Amino acid sequence: MLDKTYDPTQFESGLYKFWLSHGYFTPKAEIGKPYFSMVTPPPNITGQLHIGHGLDNAIQDTLVRFKRMQGYNTLWLPGTDHASIATEVKIVEQLKKEGIDKHDLGREEFLRRAWQWKEKYGGRIVEQLQKLGSSCDWSRLSFTMDEKCSKAVRRTFVSLYNKGLIYRGDRIINWCPVCNTALSDAEVEYSEQDGYFWHYGYTTPDGSTTVTFATTRPETMLGDTAIAVNPNDDRYRHLVGKTVIVPFVNREIPVIADEYVDMQFGTGVVKITPAHDPNDFEVGRRHNLPVIRVMNDDGTMNENAGEFAGLDRYEARKRIVERLKEMGILQKVEPHKHNVGSCYRCHTTVEPIVSKQWFVKMQPLAQPAIDAVKRGEVVFHPERFEKTYLNWMENIRDWCISRQLWWGHRIPVWYCDDCGAEICAETDPDVCPKCGSKHIHQDEDVLDTWFSSALWPFSTLGFFNGSDDFKAFFPTSVLSCGYDIIFFWVARMIFSSLYATGQVPFKHVLMHGIVRDEQGRKMSKSLGNGVDPVEFIDKYGTDTLRFALINGVANGSDIRFAPDKVEGTRNFMNKIWNASRFVLMNCQDKPLKPIGECKLSLADKWILTRLNATVRSITELLDKFELGMAAQCLFDFVWSEFCDWYIELVKPVLYGTDEQARCDTLSVLVYVLDAMLKLLHPFTPCITEQIYQNLPGHGESIMIQRYPTVNDALNFADDCNLVEELKELIAKVRNIRSEYGVAPSKRIRLYVNATDRRIRECDLYLCKLCGLEQAVFGEAPAGDKTVQAVCSAATCQVPLGDLVDKDKEIERLTKELDNVNNEIARANGKLSNAGFLSKAPQNLVDAEKAKLAKYTELQAQLQARLDELK
RNA sequence: GGAGGCAUAGCUCAGUCGGUUAGAGCGCUCGCUUCACAUGCGAGAGGUCGUAGGUUCGAGUCCUACUGUCUCUACCA
Numbered sequence A: 001m002l003d004k005t006y007d008p009t010q011f012e013s014g015l016y017k018f019w020l021s022h023g024y025f026t027p028k029a030e031i032g033k034p035y036f037s038m039v040t041p042p043p044n045i046t047g048q049l050h051i052g053h054g055l056d057n058a059i060q061d062t063l064v065r066f067k068r069m070q071g072y073n074t075l076w077l078p079g080t081d082h083a084s085i086a087t088e089v090k091i092v093e094q095l096k097k098e099g100i101d102k103h104d105l106g107r108e109e110f111l112r113r114a115w116q117w118k119e120k121y122g123g124r125i126v127e128q129l130q131k132l133g134s135s136c137d138w139s140r141l142s143f144t145m146d147e148k149c150s151k152a153v154r155r156t157f158v159s160l161y162n163k164g165l166i167y168r169g170d171r172i173i174n175w176c177p178v179c180n181t182a183l184s185d186a187e188v189e190y191s192e193q194d195g196y197f198w199h200y201g202y203t204t205p206d207g208s209t210t211v212t213f214a215t216t217r218p219e220t221m222l223g224d225t226a227i228a229v230n231p232n233d234d235r236y237r238h239l240v241g242k243t244v245i246v247p248f249v250n251r252e253i254p255v256i257a258d259e260y261v262d263m264q265f266g267t268g269v270v271k272i273t274p275a276h277d278p279n280d281f282e283v284g285r286r287h288n289l290p291v292i293r294v295m296n297d298d299g300t301m302n303e304n305a306g307e308f309a310g311l312d313r314y315e316a317r318k319r320i321v322e323r324l325k326e327m328g329i330l331q332k333v334e335p336h337k338h339n340v341g342s343c344y345r346c347h348t349t350v351e352p353i354v355s356k357q358w359f360v361k362m363q364p365l366a367q368p369a370i371d372a373v374k375r376g377e378v379v380f381h382p383e384r385f386e387k388t389y390l391n392w393m394e395n396i397r398d399w400c401i402s403r404q405l406w407w408g409h410r411i412p413v414w415y416c417d418d419c420g421a422e423i424c425a426e427t428d429p430d431v432c433p434k435c436g437s438k439h440i441h442q443d444e445d446v447l448d449t450w451f452s453s454a455l456w457p458f459s460t461l462g463f464f465n466g467s468d469d470f471k472a473f474f475p476t477s478v479l480s481c482g483y484d485i486i487f488f489w490v491a492r493m494i495f496s497s498l499y500a501t502g503q504v505p506f507k508h509v510l511m512h513g514i515v516r517d518e519q520g521r522k523m524s525k526s527l528g529n530g531v532d533p534v535e536f537i538d539k540y541g542t543d544t545l546r547f548a549l550i551n552g553v554a555n556g557s558d559i560r561f562a563p564d565k566v567e568g569t570r571n572f573m574n575k576i577w578n579a580s581r582f583v584l585m586n587c588q589d590k591p592l593k594p595i596g597e598c599k600l601s602l603a604d605k606w607i608l609t610r611l612n613a614t615v616r617s618i619t620e621l622l623d624k625f626e627l628g629m630a631a632q633c634l635f636d637f638v639w640s641e642f643c644d645w646y647i648e649l650v651k652p653v654l655y656g657t658d659e660q661a662r663c664d665t666l667s668v669l670v671y672v673l674d675a676m677l678k679l680l681h682p683f684t685p686c687i688t689e690q691i692y693q694n695l696p697g698h699g700e701s702i703m704i705q706r707y708p709t710v711n712d713a714l715n716f717a718d719d720c721n722l723v724e725e726l727k728e729l730i731a732k733v734r735n736i737r738s739e740y741g742v743a744p745s746k747r748i749r750l751y752v753n754a755t756d757r758r759i760r761e762c763d764l765y766l767c768k769l770c771g772l773e774q775a776v777f778g779e780a781p782a783g784d785k786t787v788q789a790v791c792s793a794a795t796c797q798v799p800l801g802d803l804v805d806k807d808k809e810i811e812r813l814t815k816e817l818d819n820v821n822n823e824i825a826r827a828n829g830k831l832s833n834a835g836f837l838s839k840a841p842q843n844l845v846d847a848e849k850a851k852l853a854k855y856t857e858l859q860a861q862l863q864a865r866l867d868e869l870k
Numbered sequence B: 001g002g003a004g005g006c007a008u009a010g011c012u013c014a015g016u017c018g019g020u021u022a023g024a025g026c027g028c029u030c031g032c033u034u035c036a037c038a039u040g041c042g043a044g045a046g047g048u049c050g051u052a053g054g055u056u057c058g059a060g061u062c063c064u065a066c067u068g069u070c071u072c073u074a075c076c077a
Helices: A012-021 A051-069 A084-097 A105-133 A147-164 A217-224 A278-286 A305-306 A313-326 A362-374 A382-392 A449-453 A467-471 A483-501 A533-540 A544-549 A565-589 A601-622 A627-654 A660-680 A685-692 A718-738 A755-769 A808-833 A836-837 A840-869
Strands: A035-039 A074-077 A164-174 A181-183 A188-203 A210-215 A228-229 A243-246 A251-257 A269-271 A334-344 A351-360 A379-381 A413-416 A422-424 A440-442 A476-482 A506-512 A748-754 A774-776 A786-790 A794-799
Touching: A012 A278, A035 A051, A035 A467, A051 A105, A051 A210, A051 A476, A051 A533, A051 A544, A051 A601, A074 A467, A074 A840, A084 A105, A084 A449, A084 A794, A105 A533, A147 A164, A147 A483, A147 A627, A164 A334, A164 A483, A181 A413, A181 A718, A181 A836, A188 A808, A210 A217, A210 A313, A217 A251, A217 A313, A217 A382, A217 A449, A217 A533, A228 A278, A305 A313, A362 A382, A362 A483, A379 A382, A382 A483, A422 A449, A440 A483, A449 A483, A467 A808, A476 A483, A483 A755, A533 A544, A533 A565, A544 A565, A544 A794, A565 A627, A565 A685, A601 A627, A601 A685, A601 A755, A627 A660, A627 A755, A660 A718, A718 A755, A718 A786, A748 A755, A755 A774, A786 A808, A808 A840, A836 A840
Parallel strands: A035 A074, A035 A476, A188 A243, A228 A251, A379 A506, A476 A506, A748 A774
Antiparallel strands: A164 A181, A164 A351, A188 A210, A188 A334, A228 A269, A243 A251, A413 A422, A413 A440, A748 A794, A786 A794
């Protein structure tokens, strides 16, 4: 029997262990069997579980449990990400506290520490994920640096290298002076900041002409190697080919003409610093300009900066501006807002710097990935994200994949110190294959974390190991993640998979939004507005968390996580619990019948029909990945139909004396509860299992039961309609009672004039739900003062004696008549419209006619009653 | 600069292929300790679906423009 109060902490973790110990999460790799598979976005091993993981896992687990119950061979593969830069930053911080510098420690010892970190925190995040109830197959738990993933990385790198799709070269990259590494474009975040425009100029050697420009970064002037103007600019045409002098470094640089310069902007003159600006770099290439770096990796000025060497970049900027002022060169300073890029990990302003790095050539890889999506081989949900994806892919630039870090996949390239050969190999070479020299050394850099993440769907399934998992579960069915990692991850998985396996990695991409706080702000450590899912689960249970994150939320839209909603969801769990308790209390030790052998009451037929409708829509919605709507639909069925109406309708039978009817009704109650729990199970796995285990005749676990399907033998459309009419009638009577202030405890009499004789079978329902002492079928005695309830199933009279107030009654009925008249006018309008009659579908025309007939009838009744009163 | 989203009840949001009297939760008002649940029950108030046009027999839904707002993306010195 269920405890009196719903307390998820009593059973959630125990149930999880129960599922694990039975191996329900671990499928066999059966090639050719219909499957459903997903890989989970691997959380960083630096991490604490956050609410975003909660959402991510709730969505995925719901889908996985649904498909598993439908009989698919279902795999949900979990894992963790080594998170190269993020983890390295954390470890460096940790070392700093111990007063140790990473370089003093040395690479090997550093990596030993990193693996220690991984063992400690990688395990913790797995434990936390398990609290969410996720039915992942932990026996297949993967790590981006484990053997099979590392193999995938090496093989893919070598293959791309051999095809010329990976190259090394000097390019402008985004450099983080704090993390001390290059970053990819995707790893830079831009934000608008207040800065200045410094206007000054360079003068020709003869001192005759000064060419004025504006810059936001004056310190880069030390690396200027040209001044550029637009070739069509008449103002400066005469200067092209002349030279000017860069102050401080006294370099003589040419004035060049290049289309890149916008004549309309500023003075129409640009100083060109090829080593520190991506556009200038391109200009420099076109004009064969020298590339002079003036900054060190740590953000200080280098020896090329002359008198400013050694200064921090911002200090140098200040000093240069001061000196320009002193020298009378500075012409004006104006405030200027501009976008500044910062490192997505440490938020330091990044510096565009020319540097030798490894790149993936994107054009040839992007094209097939664009085509596959356009052909519909990968479908985005909601579809608008396809545009986001295509927009990025179609404008993609080469991907900088080398990082000046230690923690990660080391670039599998060696250099021969003797002959200078560059060797890219899957297995570590001992000697130079070209000259046989033993003096070779490996590239110092590691790969961007996302390089290994990009291979995740097939590396984890053992594509490079010829694994059955790959044959049985690839391509995966659905990928679910937040829209914020479309570029980082989704796009890169698509092109990587097409390249490596020739197949798309997944057929559907299900995007969700960001979980925000009550005021719509992003949750963050600095704001302290985050919800800790672990704490939350300890308080409310994982079912509440999951349902609150999913219920009524549209795909791809951000979620405000408000305490109100949590409470409401907890109340829903409580509702499920208590409704189940009600059923179980009543059927204890009582015999039950198979549903097919029961004599079904009107209420039974109604709920069974409604159950079918619910099963149908939920299944359709889940098939379309509309989890939010499916949850909403279940919420309504459980609360508004099963609890509010069916349980109430059934009480007279349960508390009555007809043993036979009782047994039948109990059987239906249990049947519907069982189906309801199964429908709920993918969303709220724990509470449903806990209740299921108390159901008479339950199986081993609810999670391996078959998902409900529509049972056509249990559809009773007519009876269902009748009950809907009955509900309307009951609501009307309740309304009258409430309006007239009849105490709820007061038993009254009701006179019912029903057109449908089956209403006569409903007196038990009417008595219970309208608080009647008796339902009388027929007219009220002539002298009785009554209030009239007019509805489609019947016209009722509620004898309220002296409470009846003629004016109030006229007012009430007039209002109702107005409504009815409006509806009649609307229906007439439609039906007198030739276009509607000829073009609208027939069923709608028929429905409109039926509506007109119904309201005309109601109109007559209401009018008659009003006439009587007046 | 480019792309996209959002604008519906006091608040937070659903609303699928264009087709019932536009819904839910919370809040609010009134009444209830009715034997599953006061984490509850019943009743009620509350909406010109951002503005202006257009398409259509029919528009919250599709199109155009506008206003407000948010996000992504680019990085004009």
